[in-house]
Amino acid sequence: MSRIRAGELDVHVQRLTPEVPLDGDAPIVVCVHGLLTDSLASYYFTLGPAFAERGLDVLMYDLRGHGRTTRPESGYHLERFVDDLVAVLDASDVTRPVHVVGNSFGASVAFGLAAARPDRVASVVVIEGEPPTGEWTRHMADGLADAKTRLAIDEVIGWIADNHGAHTARLSKAANKILQTTTIAEDIPRSATIAADLSAVRCPVFAVFGGDSGLSAQVPHFETHLESCRCVVLPDQGHSVLVERTAEVIELIFGWVRDTARTQARVR
Amino acid sequence: MSIETTATDEATVLAQLSGMLRELLEEYGLDDAEITMDTTFHDDLELESVDLVALSGQLREHYGDRVNFATFIAERDLDEIIALTVGELVRYTVASLRATA
Numbered sequence: 001m002s003r004i005r006a007g008e009l010d011v012h013v014q015r016l017t018p019e020v021p022l023d024g025d026a027p028i029v030v031c032v033h034g035l036l037t038d039s040l041a042s043y044y045f046t047l048g049p050a051f052a053e054r055g056l057d058v059l060m061y062d063l064r065g066h067g068r069t070t071r072p073e074s075g076y077h078l079e080r081f082v083d084d085l086v087a088v089l090d091a092s093d094v095t096r097p098v099h100v101v102g103n104s105f106g107a108s109v110a111f112g113l114a115a116a117r118p119d120r121v122a123s124v125v126v127i128e129g130e131p132p133t134g135e136w137t138r139h140m141a142d143g144l145a146d147a148k149t150r151l152a153i154d155e156v157i158g159w160i161a162d163n164h165g166a167h168t169a170r171l172s173k174a175a176n177k178i179l180q181t182t183t184i185a186e187d188i189p190r191s192a193t194i195a196a197d198l199s200a201v202r203c204p205v206f207a208v209f210g211g212d213s214g215l216s217a218q219v220p221h222f223e224t225h226l227e228s229c230r231c232v233v234l235p236d237q238g239h240s241v242l243v244e245r246t247a248e249v250i251e252l253i254f255g256w257v258r259d260t261a262r263t264q265a266r267v268r
Numbered sequence: 269m270s271i272e273t274t275a276t277d278e279a280t281v282l283a284q285l286s287g288m289l290r291e292l293l294e295e296y297g298l299d300d301a302e303i304t305m306d307t308t309f310h311d312d313l314e315l316e317s318v319d320l321v322a323l324s325g326q327l328r329e330h331y332g333d334r335v336n337f338a339t340f341i342a343e344r345d346l347d348e349i350i351a352l353t354v355g356e357l358v359r360y361t362v363a364s365l366r367a368t369a
Contacts, residue, residue, distance in 0.1 A: 002325040014321055016338060041317035042323075051344040068295075158336040166348060174316070174338060204329070243346065 003068075006087035009010050012068035013061040013088060014040055014185075016048050022055030027122070028098045028263040032085065033061045035184075036147070036175035039067030040176035040247075044104060046246045047253065061088050067069040078132050078191035082112040087122060091108055097122035099257045103242050112192075116263030123260045125253055126207035128215055133196045141189035148185045149182045153175035174216050197225055204228040206256040208249060210237035230256070276365045281358050288326040290352070300322070317338030317349060322324055327361070334368040335361050 003010045018026050018038055029051055031043040040060040047254050051058045053248055062069035065076065066082055066094030090099065099122050107129020112119045130136045142226035150156045161169035194200040198221075205226050211233045231233045234245055242249055273305060286303040292303060293313065301313055309315045315323075325338035340360050 002322075012318070012322065014325065039316070039318035039321075041321050044321045044338070045317060045341055045346065052338075062318065068322050081288045170314075171316075 002263050004088065004091040004117065006020060006084055007086060008072065009064055009087075011061050011070075011088055012040065013059065013092065014044055014048070015060070015092065016052035016058040018052045018055045018057060020055055021057070022258060023262065023265070025265075026055055026057040026094060027257050028057045028059060028094055029257060030089070030094075030098045030100050030192060031058065031201075032100060032102040032109045033060075033063060033066070034104030034106055035063075035066075035188075036178060037171040038044070038106075039058055041067070042242060043101075046242055047101075050250045051257075056254070056257060059094065063106075063223070065182055065184060068157060069161065070263075071178065071182065073181070074183040075186065076187035078108060078112050079116070080187075083144050085109060085113055086117060086120065092202075099123045099125060099260070101125040101127065101253060102261050103127040104239070108136060109243050111194065111201060114203050115194045116135070118202055121203050122264060123204040123206065123257070124201070125256060126205065127249065128209055128213055128239050129207075130215065130218065131201065132191060133198075134193050136194060137191060139191045144179070144185035144244045145190060147175065148179040152181060153251045154222065163252055165189050188262040198222075199225070200227060206253070206260075206262055207231045208241055208252060210239055210241045210245075211235040212237060213239045213241075215239070276362055276369060278358050278362055281365075282354070282363050283332065285354060285358060286360070288323060288330070289313065289315075291326070292322055294334045303354055305331075305353065305358060309352050309354070310350045317346075321350065330362070331365065335364045 002013050004013055011057050031048065033042050040062050043060045048058050048060055065071040091140060093119065098121055099114055100110040102108065102125065105162055108131065109124040109128065110124045112129040157172055159171050160172050205222065205228065207222055209231065211217065216233045219233065220232055222229050234241060234248065237245055282305065289303055302347050307313060309320060327335050
């Protein structure tokens with residue numbers, strides 16, 4: 001299996017390298033998935049193969065505690081996820097700045113990397129996510145505490161099975177397991193944060209939101225505070241943008257990475 | 269009609285895939301599961317999508333570029349992936365190996 005050693009973890013990684021690199025020098029796209037029920041499969045079954053086909057070098061990995069990566073009992077602060085990402089890049093011999101695509105919580109990791117290690121990041125691509133500000137820690141504290149309480153109740157899992165199907169119920173059980181056996185729900189709200197003015201983020205940012213999810217309310221804040229930012233809101237769409245609007249997301253993000261990489265190559 | 273004795277017949281590939289699946293299942297303590305052509309990855313083996321990704325890595329190690337699991341998956345949506353049987357993957361693998369033999 002494709003595992004690499006990154007610090008204390010055995011990390012499950014999948015890399016799809018293009019047969020024909022875009023512009024002769026494939027931009028590297030690193031994909032960071034969301035919390036609890038998510039894994040690198042969300043990318044492997046959506047934009048990963050499509051990007052490689054179009055000439056991008058795609059690196060996907062399972063976050064600590066998720067998928068087939070080691071699950072430590074503690075150490076789930078955002079900065080640990082950022083350190084893991086740097087370790088994955090180092091272990092994969094990726095030295096060039098990368099385009100970091102983050103879905104949901106993955107976007108917070110991507111912003112965290114851009115703030116902590118601007119030298120490693122060419123651009124940040126946000127899919128339905130938030131920068132790790134103080135407000136974000138409060139959202140996460142509420143959401144995680146609520147999930148930890150509810151998912152432990154058998155009737156809730158039964159309700160999920162009846163209303164959302166057996167597959168979702170099984171994912172919810174898996175989410176409950178990581179919530180009950182690790183300190184993730186307590187650690188994430190205590191993460192290091194960046195200032196709400198987003199001044200720590202200097203790289204170009206591309207953000208895709210679902211119009212119905214609530215997170216699209218950040219668009220004016222992004223456009224006011226980020227130095228270089230483009231936002232797209234997909235109407236009539238909730239949080240599951242990556243899975244439910246895959247074709248559009250592929251077009252949008254591929255176009256962004258291609259154009260940003262070409263602009264940066266000219267500047268260098 | 270002659271009997272297939274090369275590595276490209278379904279029984280041989282099923283045996284090879286079963287070995288890879290047992291390795292994956294070992295981590296969940298389920299390595300004694302019976303695996304046939306009709307076994308489904310999700311309902312019978314309780315594998316999640318990320319386990320199928322890991323399986324693709326093993327396929328690549330075993331068969332090299334001759335079996336492209338990423339392409340196989342890219343042609344299917346999530347519901348079809350969930351309903352996937354071992355037999356479907358065996359037949360795809362056999363077809364890929366024969367095409368590149």
